[in-house]
Amino acid sequence: MKIGIIGAGLVGSLLAIYLKKRGYAVSVYERRPDMRRKGYEGGRSINLALSNRGIRALHEVGMEDDLRKNAIPMHGRMMHSVEGELTYQAYGKEGQYINSISRSGLNRVLVTEAERLGVSFFFDHRVERVDLEATTVTFAHPSANKSESFDYLIGADGAFSAVRGAMQLTDRFDFSQDYIEHGYKELTIPAGAAGRFPLEKNALHIWPRESYMLIALPNPDGSFTCTLFFPFEGNPSFESLQTEAEVDRFFKSVFPDAAALIPDLIDDYRSNPTSSLVTMKCYPWVRHHTLLIGDAAHAIVPFYGQGMNAGFEDCRVLNDLLDHHQDDWDRVLPAFQQLRKPDADAIAQLALDNFVEMRDLVGDADFLLRKKIEAKLHALYPDKWIPLYSMVTFHDTIRYSEALRIGRQQKKIMDEVMKMPPETLSSLSLDFEKIMQQLG
Amino acid sequence: MKIGIIGAGLVGSLLAIYLKKRGYAVSVYERRPDMRRKGYEGGRSINLALSNRGIRALHEVGMEDDLRKNAIPMHGRMMHSVEGELTYQAYGKEGQYINSISRSGLNRVLVTEAERLGVSFFFDHRVERVDLEATTVTFAHPSANKSESFDYLIGADGAFSAVRGAMQLTDRFDFSQDYIEHGYKELTIPAGAAGRFPLEKNALHIWPRESYMLIALPNPDGSFTCTLFFPFEGNPSFESLQTEAEVDRFFKSVFPDAAALIPDLIDDYRSNPTSSLVTMKCYPWVRHHTLLIGDAAHAIVPFYGQGMNAGFEDCRVLNDLLDHHQDDWDRVLPAFQQLRKPDADAIAQLALDNFVEMRDLVGDADFLLRKKIEAKLHALYPDKWIPLYSMVTFHDTIRYSEALRIGRQQKKIMDEVMKMPPETLSSLSLDFEKIMQQLG
Numbered sequence: 001m002k003i004g005i006i007g008a009g010l011v012g013s014l015l016a017i018y019l020k021k022r023g024y025a026v027s028v029y030e031r032r033p034d035m036r037r038k039g040y041e042g043g044r045s046i047n048l049a050l051s052n053r054g055i056r057a058l059h060e061v062g063m064e065d066d067l068r069k070n071a072i073p074m075h076g077r078m079m080h081s082v083e084g085e086l087t088y089q090a091y092g093k094e095g096q097y098i099n100s101i102s103r104s105g106l107n108r109v110l111v112t113e114a115e116r117l118g119v120s121f122f123f124d125h126r127v128e129r130v131d132l133e134a135t136t137v138t139f140a141h142p143s144a145n146k147s148e149s150f151d152y153l154i155g156a157d158g159a160f161s162a163v164r165g166a167m168q169l170t171d172r173f174d175f176s177q178d179y180i181e182h183g184y185k186e187l188t189i190p191a192g193a194a195g196r197f198p199l200e201k202n203a204l205h206i207w208p209r210e211s212y213m214l215i216a217l218p219n220p221d222g223s224f225t226c227t228l229f230f231p232f233e234g235n236p237s238f239e240s241l242q243t244e245a246e247v248d249r250f251f252k253s254v255f256p257d258a259a260a261l262i263p264d265l266i267d268d269y270r271s272n273p274t275s276s277l278v279t280m281k282c283y284p285w286v287r288h289h290t291l292l293i294g295d296a297a298h299a300i301v302p303f304y305g306q307g308m309n310a311g312f313e314d315c316r317v318l319n320d321l322l323d324h325h326q327d328d329w330d331r332v333l334p335a336f337q338q339l340r341k342p343d344a345d346a347i348a349q350l351a352l353d354n355f356v357e358m359r360d361l362v363g364d365a366d367f368l369l370r371k372k373i374e375a376k377l378h379a380l381y382p383d384k385w386i387p388l389y390s391m392v393t394f395h396d397t398i399r400y401s402e403a404l405r406i407g408r409q410q411k412k413i414m415d416e417v418m419k420m421p422p423e424t425l426s427s428l429s430l431d432f433e434k435i436m437q438q439l440g
Numbered sequence: 441m442k443i444g445i446i447g448a449g450l451v452g453s454l455l456a457i458y459l460k461k462r463g464y465a466v467s468v469y470e471r472r473p474d475m476r477r478k479g480y481e482g483g484r485s486i487n488l489a490l491s492n493r494g495i496r497a498l499h500e501v502g503m504e505d506d507l508r509k510n511a512i513p514m515h516g517r518m519m520h521s522v523e524g525e526l527t528y529q530a531y532g533k534e535g536q537y538i539n540s541i542s543r544s545g546l547n548r549v550l551v552t553e554a555e556r557l558g559v560s561f562f563f564d565h566r567v568e569r570v571d572l573e574a575t576t577v578t579f580a581h582p583s584a585n586k587s588e589s590f591d592y593l594i595g596a597d598g599a600f601s602a603v604r605g606a607m608q609l610t611d612r613f614d615f616s617q618d619y620i621e622h623g624y625k626e627l628t629i630p631a632g633a634a635g636r637f638p639l640e641k642n643a644l645h646i647w648p649r650e651s652y653m654l655i656a657l658p659n660p661d662g663s664f665t666c667t668l669f670f671p672f673e674g675n676p677s678f679e680s681l682q683t684e685a686e687v688d689r690f691f692k693s694v695f696p697d698a699a700a701l702i703p704d705l706i707d708d709y710r711s712n713p714t715s716s717l718v719t720m721k722c723y724p725w726v727r728h729h730t731l732l733i734g735d736a737a738h739a740i741v742p743f744y745g746q747g748m749n750a751g752f753e754d755c756r757v758l759n760d761l762l763d764h765h766q767d768d769w770d771r772v773l774p775a776f777q778q779l780r781k782p783d784a785d786a787i788a789q790l791a792l793d794n795f796v797e798m799r800d801l802v803g804d805a806d807f808l809l810r811k812k813i814e815a816k817l818h819a820l821y822p823d824k825w826i827p828l829y830s831m832v833t834f835h836d837t838i839r840y841s842e843a844l845r846i847g848r849q850q851k852k853i854m855d856e857v858m859k860m861p862p863e864t865l866s867s868l869s870l871d872f873e874k875i876m877q878q879l880g
Contacts, residue, residue, distance in 0.1 A: 172672070172716050176616035232612070276612050 004029065004137060004150035006127055006163050010103070011294030011311035012156035013110035016119040017061045018319045022327065027148070028114070029125040029139060031157075036108050046186060046225045047217045048106070049074070049204070049305030050099040053396045057312035060319070066109055071099035072218045078203040079362050084257040088203065089362070089371060092390045093378070098204070098305060100217040127157070130166035135289040152329055153290040156311075159280050159299035167287050175282045180301060180352070182212065183238060183276050184229050187268040189261040191222025198261050199224060206358055207255050212236070213359035214255050226258065229277075229359065238274050277301045279348050285337040289329070293318070298344035303355040304392060306347050306400075313396070314340060346404040350392060369425055370414055380432050385410070385439065406439075413438045444469065444577060444590035446567055446603050450543070451734030451751035452596035453550035456559040457501045458759045462767065467588070468554070469565040469579060471597075476548050486626060486665045487657045488546070489514070489644070489745030490539040493836045497752035500759070506549060511539035512658045518643040519802050524697040528643065529802070529811060532830045533818070538644070538745060540657040567597070570606035575729040592769050593730040596751075599720050601736035607727050615722040620741060620792070622652065623678060623716050624669050627708040629701045631662025638701050639664060646798055647695050652676070653799035654695050666698065669717075669799065678714050717741045719788050725777040729769070733758070738784035743795040744832060746787050746840075753836070754780060786844040790832060809865060810854055820872050825850070825879065846879075853878045 001024050005012045008030035020026045050071060058064045075097040076090040091098060115121060128145060129138040136149040155163025167173050192198045197218060199205055205224070207214040212231060216224040231237040241247050244266050251259040259265060280299035285292040294311030318336055325331045361367040377385040388407035391398045398406075417425075417435055424430065441464050445452045448470035460466045490511060498504045515537040516530040531538060555561060568585060569578040576589040595603025607613050632638045637658060639645055645656040645664070652671060656664040671677040681687050684706045691699040699705060720739035725732040734751030758776055765771045801807040817825040828847035831838045838846075857865075857875060864870065 172619045174616075174618050176614075176618075178614050178616075179612045 001025065001151045002149075003027070004135075004148060004153045006137070006153070006155050006161075007031075007157035007294075007296070008035075008107075008111055008121055008123070009156065009158060009294075010107055010110065010308050011315065012154075013107065013114050014057065014061070014063075014312055015154060015156055015293065015315045015318070016114040017063070017110065017117060018315050020114060020117045020119045021061060022319070022322060026114075026118075027120045027122065027150075029122045029127070029137070029148075031126045032123065034111075034121070034123045035104055036111065046103060047100050047219060048103050048308050049217070050101045050106075051305065051309050051393045053306070053316075054309035054312040055099075056396045057316040060316055063110070063113060066113075067101065067106060068099075070105055070109075070220060071101045072220060073097040073202050074100055074204045074217070075202050076204075077362060078200055078205045080205060080207045080255075080257055081363070082209075082254060082256070086200075087368070089368060090375075092387075092394050096390070096394045097202070098393060100204070100219070102219065103308075127162035130163055130290070132166055132170065132287045132290050151289065152333075155290065155292045155296045156294050158295045159278060161292065161296035163290060164282060164292055164296050167282070167284075167290070167292070170287055173282065173284070173287075176280070178279045180277050180279075180355070181231050181233070182229050182355075183232050183274045184227050185238075185269065185274050186272050187226040187228060187262055187265065189216060189224040189226055189258070190263065195222035197222050197224075206362060207258060208359050208361075208363035209254055210360045210363070214258055215358070216258070224261075226262065229355070232274075232276075244270070279352065281345065281348065283337070283341060285341070286333040289333075291333050291336065297340075298348060300348045300351045301355065302351070303358055304347065304351040306351060306392065310344065310347050310400070313343075343400040346400040347392070350388075350400065350404055350407075366418065370418055373417065373425065373428065373430065374410070374414065376428055377432055377435065381436050385436060409439060441465065441591045442589075443467070444575075444588060444593045446577070446593070446595050446601075447471075447597035447734075447736070448475075448547075448551055448561055448563070449596065449598060449734075450547055450550065450748050451755065452594075453547065453554050454497065454501070454503075454752055455594060455596055455733065455755045455758070456554040457503070457550065457557060458755050460554060460557045460559050461501060462759070462762060466554075466558075467560045467562065467590075469562045469567070469577070469588075471566045472563065474551075474561070474563045475544060476551065486543060487540050487659060488543050488748050489657070490541045490546075491745065491749055491833045493746070493756075494749035494752040495539075496836045497756040500756055503550070503553060506553075507541065507546060508539075510545055510549075510660060511541045512660060513537040513642050514540055514644045514657070515642050516644075517802060518640055518645045520645060520647045520695075520697055521803070522649075522694060522696070526640075527808070529808060530815075532827075532834050536830070536834045537642070538833060540644075540659070542659065543748075567602035570603055570730070572606055572610065572727045572730050591729065592773075595730065595732045595736045596734050598735045599718060599739035601732065603730060604722060604732055604736050607722070607724075607730070607732070610727055613722065613724070613727075616720070618719045620717050620719075620795070621671050621673070622669050622795075623672050623714045624667050625678075625709065625714050626712050627666040627668060627702055627705065629656060629664040629666055629698070630703065635662035637662050637664075646802060647698060648799050648801075648803040649694055650800045650803070654698055655798070656698070664701075666702065669795070672714075672716075684710070719792065721785065721788065723777070723781060725781070726773040729773075731773050731776065737780075738788060740788045740791045741795065742791070743798055744787065744791040746791060746832065750784065750787050750840070753783075783840040786840040787832070790828075790840065790844055790847075806858065810858055813857065813865065813868065813870065814850070814854065816868055817872055817875065821876050825876060849879060 003019050003024045003026045005016055005028045008028045012028055016026050016028050055064055058067055076088055079087040125139040125141050127137055128140045135153050136147055138145060138147045155161050157163055168175055189198055201218050205216040212229055214226055214228050216226040218224055233239050236250060241250055247266060247269050251265055278299060279301055285297045293314045300307050317340060321332045321335050374387045378387055386395060391403035443459050443464045443466045445456055445468045448468045452468055456466045456468050495504055498507055516528055519527040565579040565581050567577055568580045575593050576587055578585060578587045595601050597603055608615055629638055641658050647654040652669055654666055654668050656666045658664055673679050676690060681690055687706060687709050691705055718739060719741055725737045733754045740747050757780060761772045761775050814827045818827055831843035
């Protein structure tokens, strides 16, 4: 059986490995040139946070060890105040961490592995037209256009999916794209002498400033990739910082410790693009023999570090369903979208909510105390009270939709707990058993 | 100054009249042939409910009287039970009514008037490409393609707007399309002998059946156009009624009095299309010198009879802003979208809510009692308690967003009132003053 995958990004190439391993003839078509060629610039962001859901999906095709080697563990958040004070908050328990990994490096490894298994890759192939009824795609290619037909076609072609574009022309196709008011811009903190990390290596750094924030993730060479999440309009905003002097003054006043580590701040700021942030939802994900997967089906904002993890989990879930239904695709495709849509909607919401947490709440003493109380609950009842962040990030057996539901219940309970007298809270002299019972 | 309008439908042609009267050079481009030519079949629905907002917009360009002549007043809803019992509910006070009007007839009158004023119409002109930065449109036409540039361009080209399609390709453009689970199909109750109306002429007829409904609006020739709003899937649904016998049996069992009046039921059902129902939202409505208006900016479901009225109100509001800003379009366009977007969102929500009211609640005795209590409140406090339906339909000085907000407040109050003992409620022996005070 002949499977076509559109998009050789992270999800498309991992899915190709899964399907090739099941014995299908798999061809992957990618609009861009081969990312393994010299000079190729990766996708939207330089590094990503790989966590348990993604790792599990890689593990099931035997790719986990390869990738761990190039990942930098981040055990918690390091918050930087305006005064340069540092506050550290562990993400989970001892041994629980997320991983900073190079997007382009990971992509190269996946494509190379897929090719080794016998997947055919066609780069510089742009989708011109998709005939959903015939499962036929017409590609534009520098030399000549060509059409290919497939038994099943999978659109793994990202947030601005051409395959979804074809579905959008069909009747009764729900779709939404919602931009947030913030954009982002990447900046670089270079490595110190001899590859020394100029900030704590094993943390995700955050400069929370209420309406905006700067974050930084480590790279293996000792550098950090910073991302400024900043409003497009208003004050301050990308619009309000016009001159180089304004940019310089702004960074020195609100991110002084970071500014001191970014020697090319002005150049980076001027030459790196300002990109927008969008949530895309659609339904159905299936028309005839064509399926959308990953960002093509559900693009989310990056604030939970789950975009890639959710896409990888899609691949794992699809593979499980192929097992369950003995490769009967006409049963698998509807089952996949029904099972997975609530989870995609849940992580989209969680990602939006987490922006508020990252840019504002993590700078708040009450919030950190709340997290501490939750950590204590988790220590006392490790299987019963799992903090939301842990459910999403470290517990790949809890569905996103379940995590969202339980997290809301927990929030209600904690809102009440936080009304207790400050001394009771700060001394943690709480009736944890009673709190626990409310979770039901 | 040269204004281009895309779409010669109801909103495009009314807007052309408004702008021509202000002294602009106005050209209207329409994908379809001239609807005044013989054999032309109108848009989606045969007749529409014209109410105060639409009438006010027509009045301001002196078109009200022309149109009143061809309108049939509908003073209330006539509900038909399965047993054929009739229940009548007035829409408002004495003298308040909505109007059944032919979509194609109204469109013809507007185009003819615009042409008489000097507007140029170009039919069979399909938008091929819109260059938003240059305000240039390339049209495909049976004889040859051509490009036209404008000072300002207005997309009045409906729910599936090509102008909006061009905006969708720009960054940070929010968009959503949401289909409901129901579709619709039109059926005809022919006139009786000598143009006699086979049902009460001056009412909108509803056969509410909880999960679906049939409605009928009168036409000047004595016939009624019926619309079945019915789920696409499930039981019963368009999918579940497969054979002619099933259709026949279904109508005779659930709409017996209507079925008896539709001689060509089976033919109509088989040959008329089943159409879907969508809510479309987007923002911004303005890019450079191009504006979206009417359904192109905010397509809604038809259950409040406000789609055309909202589009006509758009024209009137735009004209008011042109007055206010002395035709400074660069101030008018942003002001228009900021002012009008909350109202468009509000009527979209109200229209969705009203489907539940029409298909289910109007068949419910408690609901009718609630309406009766509200009518009494309105009689006692005519300027202070205006029922939601009246605010939307008869009060063109209350913005849709205000109507939605006040309606929600009223609902909360009425939910409490309806908890009183049944005998207190049915005898209307209520402390109306006290109820009124809660509105604040």
